[in-house]
Amino acid sequence: EPEVTQTPSHQVTQMGQEVILRCVPISNHLYFYWYRQILGQKVEFLVSFYNNEISEKSEIFDDQFSVERPDGSNFTLKIRSTKLEDSAMYFCASSFGQEGNTIYFGEGSWLTVV
Amino acid sequence: ELKVEQNPLFLSMQEGKNYTIYCNYSTTSDRLYWYRQDPGKSLESLFVLLSNGAVKQEGRLMASLDTKARLSTLHITAAVHDLSATYFCAVDNAGNMLTFGGGTRLMVKP
Numbered sequence: 223e224p225e226v227t228q229t230p231s232h233q234v235t236q237m238g239q240e241v242i243l244r245c246v247p248i249s250n251h252l253y254f255y256w257y258r259q260i261l262g263q264k265v266e267f268l269v270s271f272y273n274n275e276i277s278e279k280s281e282i283f284d285d286q287f288s289v290e291r292p293d294g295s296n297f298t299l300k301i302r303s304t305k306l307e308d309s310a311m312y313f314c315a316s317s318f319g320q321e322g323n324t325i326y327f328g329e330g331s332w333l334t335v336v
Numbered sequence: 337e338l339k340v341e342q343n344p345l346f347l348s349m350q351e352g353k354n355y356t357i358y359c360n361y362s363t364t365s366d367r368l369y370w371y372r373q374d375p376g377k378s379l380e381s382l383f384v385l386l387s388n389g390a391v392k393q394e395g396r397l398m399a400s401l402d403t404k405a406r407l408s409t410l411h412i413t414a415a416v417h418d419l420s421a422t423y424f425c426a427v428d429n430a431g432n433m434l435t436f437g438g439g440t441r442l443m444v445k446p
Contacts, residue, residue, distance in 0.1 A: 226378075253432060255432065264436045264438050265426070266436070267435070270431060270432055270433065277431060278430065278431050278432075278433050280433070313378070313379065320431055321367060321428065321431065321432065322367055322386045322428075323384075324369075324381050324384055325381065325432060325434065326381065327371075327379040327381075328378055329377060329378040330378060
């Protein structure tokens with residue numbers, strides 16, 4: 223069964239460093255997302271991406287965050303200058319269509335900022 | 337602001353028993369998702385409910401949606417140990433921006 227794959231599975235970074243989290247969405251999907259889950263808290267929406275541009279973003283997705291689809295398969299989340307509070311599990315997700323389509327999540331990338 | 341509340345947050349049950357997890361949400365939506373998460377793993381899609389009165393079943397799990405009451409339920413029938421996991425509901429109020437509930441951690445004891 224097709225799946226969303228993410229790398230790295232775990233990354234430890236120093237505060238202030240830049241981090242790039244990578245995702246390979248399911249191949250025929252058109253909509254891509256990033257969500258995050260701080261330990262012990264709810265899963266939170268960060269951003270959605272369609273047709274090479276951001277379609278929606280949450281208040282969490284401020285100027286330190288950016289997303290990119292550099293080629294036909296990868297979808298990346300960049301955090302420019304990490305803060306301690308960015309420590310979380312980051313989930314990439316994809317769907318073929320928008321409303322009402324199943325959204326498939328990857329296994330997540332654990333980011334620990336020290 | 338959309339709020340999604342699940343209860344209970346933790347559920348310990350015996351194998352063979354039935355139980356229901358409730359998901360309440362605060363604003364109008366007719367798109368609701370249920371996911372399962374095993375520890376350290378991804379969110380596995382269980383059900384997508386797209387209209388008032390929608391009911392879907394898969395094995396021992398059945399989900400329903402009442403958009404008028406802003407309530408979805410996930411009913412577990414004759415629980416087995418393999419169902420032990422955390423279950424999340426999520427409401428889509430705009431363009432697949434899902435707002436998740438806090439999760440229900442289910443533990444099924446032999």
